[in-house]
Amino acid sequence: MALCFLGLITCAPNQTETSIEQRIDVLLSQMTLEEKIGQMNQYSGFWDATGPAPKVGSAAQQYEQLKKGHVGSMLNIRGVENVRAIQQIAVEETRLGIPLIFGFDVIHGFKTISPIPLAEAASWDLKAIETSARMAALEASASGINWTFAPMVDVSRDARWGRVMEGAGEDPYLGSKVAFARVKGFQGDDLSSPKTIAACAKHFAGYGFPESGKEYNTVDIGTQTLNNIVLPPFLATVNAGVRTLMNSFSQVNGIPSTGSKALQRDVLKTQWNFDGFVVSDWGSIKEMVNHGYAKDSKMAAKIALQAGSDMDMQSLAYVTHLADLVRSGEVNEALIEDATRRILRVKFELGLFDDPYKYCDPIREKTTVGNTKIQQASLDIAKKSIVLLKNDKQLLPLPKQGLTIGVIGALASDKTSPLGNWCFAADDGSAVSVLEGMKSYPGNTILYAKGADLNLGEIQFAQEMIINSDNKSDFPKALEVAKQSDVVIMVLGEHGYQSGEGRSRTDLGLPGVQQDLLEAVYQVNKTIVLVLNNGRPLVLNWADQHLPAIVEAWQLGSQSGHALAQVIYGDYNPSGKLPMSFPRSVGQVPIYYNHKSSGRPSLPAPGEVFWTHYQDEKNSPLYPFGYGLSYTTFEYYNIEAHRETDGNFSVSVEVKNTGDVSGKEVVQLYLKDHVARPTRPVKELKGFELIELLPNTSIRVQFTLTEQELGFYDDHGTLTVQPGEFTIYIGGDSTANLTTTIEL
Numbered sequence: 127m128a129l130c131f132l133g134l135i136t137c138a139p140n141q142t143e144t145s146i147e148q149r150i151d152v153l154l155s156q157m158t159l160e161e162k163i164g165q166m167n168q169y170s171g172f173w174d175a176t177g178p179a180p181k182v183g184s185a186a187q188q189y190e191q192l193k194k195g196h197v198g199s200m201l202n203i204r205g206v207e208n209v210r211a212i213q214q215i216a217v218e219e220t221r222l223g224i225p226l227i228f229g230f231d232v233i234h235g236f237k238t239i240s241p242i243p244l245a246e247a248a249s250w251d252l253k254a255i256e257t258s259a260r261m262a263a264l265e266a267s268a269s270g271i272n273w274t275f276a277p278m279v280d281v282s283r284d285a286r287w288g289r290v291m292e293g294a295g296e297d298p299y300l301g302s303k304v305a306f307a308r309v310k311g312f313q314g315d316d317l318s319s320p321k322t323i324a325a326c327a328k329h330f331a332g333y334g335f336p337e338s339g340k341e342y343n344t345v346d347i348g349t350q351t352l353n354n355i356v357l358p359p360f361l362a363t364v365n366a367g368v369r370t371l372m373n374s375f376s377q378v379n380g381i382p383s384t385g386s387k388a389l390q391r392d393v394l395k396t397q398w399n400f401d402g403f404v405v406s407d408w409g410s411i412k413e414m415v416n417h418g419y420a421k422d423s424k425m426a427a428k429i430a431l432q433a434g435s436d437m438d439m440q441s442l443a444y445v446t447h448l449a450d451l452v453r454s455g456e457v458n459e460a461l462i463e464d465a466t467r468r469i470l471r472v473k474f475e476l477g478l479f480d481d482p483y484k485y486c487d488p489i490r491e492k493t494t495v496g497n498t499k500i501q502q503a504s505l506d507i508a509k510k511s512i513v514l515l516k517n518d519k520q521l522l523p524l525p526k527q528g529l530t531i532g533v534i535g536a537l538a539s540d541k542t543s544p545l546g547n548w549c550f551a552a553d554d555g556s557a558v559s560v561l562e563g564m565k566s567y568p569g570n571t572i573l574y575a576k577g578a579d580l581n582l583g584e585i586q587f588a589q590e591m592i593i594n595s596d597n598k599s600d601f602p603k604a605l606e607v608a609k610q611s612d613v614v615i616m617v618l619g620e621h622g623y624q625s626g627e628g629r630s631r632t633d634l635g636l637p638g639v640q641q642d643l644l645e646a647v648y649q650v651n652k653t654i655v656l657v658l659n660n661g662r663p664l665v666l667n668w669a670d671q672h673l674p675a676i677v678e679a680w681q682l683g684s685q686s687g688h689a690l691a692q693v694i695y696g697d698y699n700p701s702g703k704l705p706m707s708f709p710r711s712v713g714q715v716p717i718y719y720n721h722k723s724s725g726r727p728s729l730p731a732p733g734e735v736f737w738t739h740y741q742d743e744k745n746s747p748l749y750p751f752g753y754g755l756s757y758t759t760f761e762y763y764n765i766e767a768h769r770e771t772d773g774n775f776s777v778s779v780e781v782k783n784t785g786d787v788s789g790k791e792v793v794q795l796y797l798k799d800h801v802a803r804p805t806r807p808v809k810e811l812k813g814f815e816l817i818e819l820l821p822n823t824s825i826r827v828q829f830t831l832t833e834q835e836l837g838f839y840d841d842h843g844t845l846t847v848q849p850g851e852f853t854i855y856i857g858g859d860s861t862a863n864l865t866t867t868i869e870l
């Protein structure tokens with residue numbers, strides 16, 4: 127595979143970088159082979175760091191390796207006391223005193239949790255997303271962490287896959303912008319500051335395309351999808367200066383990513399000039415044996431190293447086999463030097479050699495973790511992540527007084543589920559529930575019933591699957607509450623642990639008896655606001671057909687209930703837009719707006735059968751990519767495009783707030799390349815602007831498209847720009863139909 131991407135920012139080494147390289151040279155010259163390999167070895171926290179040293183079992187062995195300098199990094203150790211205790215062993219007890227780098231999954235917040243990444247992407251607010259990552263870095267770094275395994279930048283079109291909650295959705299353009307913002311947020315402008323942490327773009331690459339949406343399943347994608355959909359967000363992170371990448375569990379087109387030289391050495395390290403390091407995913411080196419790509423873990427170690435995986439997370443394959451492989455001449459020691467150099471480089475950049483305890487200040491930990499500024503930022507992005515899907519007759523916002531409101535659903539009072547998956551450092555029960563959020567507005571009377579139990583997502587081992595609760599014993603109480611209420615807020619969806627890693631689903635409806643509950647309540651009170659808590663697109667046909675209002679509130683983190691209540695009462699006018707299409711049925715999945723055409727794309731005549739469609743479902747999604755309502759309305763008109771003297775295309779449109787309240791709108795620009803070889807999608811996002819307008823005011827929104835932005839990556843990975851006609855669509859979602867054309 128030969129890939130050559132434009133837009134790469136390469137910086138000339140400055141003085142500090144030069145001296146870092148010199149310091150690495152000196153250090154490398156002192157290191158034994160085993161010590162170099164040790165830097166490439168990463169363990170998960172294996173014993174109580176501040177307690178007595180382990181004496182038996184694998185913990186004792188790992189402890190011994192740590193003392194010998196045969197460990198380069200630890201993950202899952204947190205808190206300054208614990209980090210200091212382990213760092214002390216590396217710095218004070220090993221021969222060369224090389225500090226460890228401490229990694230943790232700071233995916234959406236640390237102790238204070240922000241919305242799941244899919245929800246944050248729905249804000250389309252790059253500044254707020256960057257701030258959210260900055261706050262997470264502030265908290266994590268105050269707790270001893272200096273490396274996060276985030277952002278996950280896997281594009282995915284399959285809502286069955288549980289990890290869609292962790293990415294930015296289906297689109298590579300939005301995904302790239304979000305990926306860039308997140309890296310900037312974590313790393314800041316100065317990696318050596320004690321308040322920033324190294325980021326890790328993952329999972330390189332293609333992990334978001336498992337067949338049938340089943341976790342860890344085979345990925346089989348063509349080069350068009352790889353080059354134009356999967357890789358661009360990773361390139362964006364490299365352009366943002368990301369210091370590490372993680373490879374993935376999956377095999378892509380027959381080659382496990384962990385063993386893919388084409389991806390790691392050829393694309394990433396050579397063509398993109400990436401000089402940070404690649405960490406394997408958890409045990410993914412030895413999993414190449416299960417894939418049938420290596421016969422044993424020794425062969426897996428050799429393949430992974432040669433392919434460019436620099437650090438081994440938890441396989442023990444490197445630390446066990448690499449020295450033998452070098453001594454027998456099967457592996458070139460230069461590859462080990464290169465990997466070690468990359469790891470040491472990041473440690474130097476973090477400033478760990480100057481002060482290995484710089485993230486271990488107990489006073490800073492106390493004053494930073496959970497402080498008001500961080501909570502406020504979490505609330506801010508939570509409000510911005512909410513997407514209003516339906517609002518007939520302007521049922522929302524609700525008046526702040528004089529109503530009796532029934533709040534129903536197991537998720538309504540849940541204080542853990544809103545934290546979503548990946549919240550290990552947060553305390554269970556620490557989120558503001560929807561019920562609490564609603565009660566914090568004192569003017570209305572709030573009644574509550576749980577209605578339906580929701581299984582917390584624990585696997586029933588006998589059946590190897592999650593069995594949702596079928597308990598309907600609280601239905602009568604819920605109906606009673608609904609009868610007494612002017613408005614019912616039903617908080618339904620998935621528990622925070624029903625999406626995420628290992629949480630694929632074949633059914634995208636409301637789990638358990640929640641749909642039954644919804645329909646039962648509807649029989650006694652039709653004035654329902656459905657508030658959804660979920661980590662992926664759901665199938666919502668019944669709700670869309672019957673209910674007046676639907677609010678997509680995802681899993682919004684620590685401040686969840688407050689954010690939701692502010693939207694319900696109109697203190698925040700919702701502005702989120704969907705980063706993934708919501709299907710009408712699981713059978714439509716994968717469904718995404720930027721699909722290719724077909725030879726028979728539209729109904730030729732009434733009654734025709736032979737065209738691209740289903741017999742039993744529409745082609746369109748229920749809610750398209752980019753869709754989301756506001757408490758106001760926007761009109762788009764006067765679209766214009768012309769070519770500037772510099773060759774760029776200038777495109778603009780007028781947008782007017784035609785409603786009664788101020789509101790924000792994400793103005794989206796899509797492009798269609800009519801004729802190209804290979805073919806192009808029916809439409810592709812190429813720009814967006816988040817604007818805010820007072821009622822009855824308008825603004826002209828400007829976009830610039832460069833020639834390169836009209837191009838795409840061909841099957842060899844070369845950016846190609848082909849002349850021809852292009853249609854530009856501008857509007858408030860991916861069905862935008864205000865158009866103009868440009869020609870190249």
Ligand code: BGC
Pocket residue numbers: 231275328407408627
């Ligand atoms: C996940 C990674 C994560 C790692 C460490 C793996 O199971 O796939 O995304 O960073 O665990 O927790």
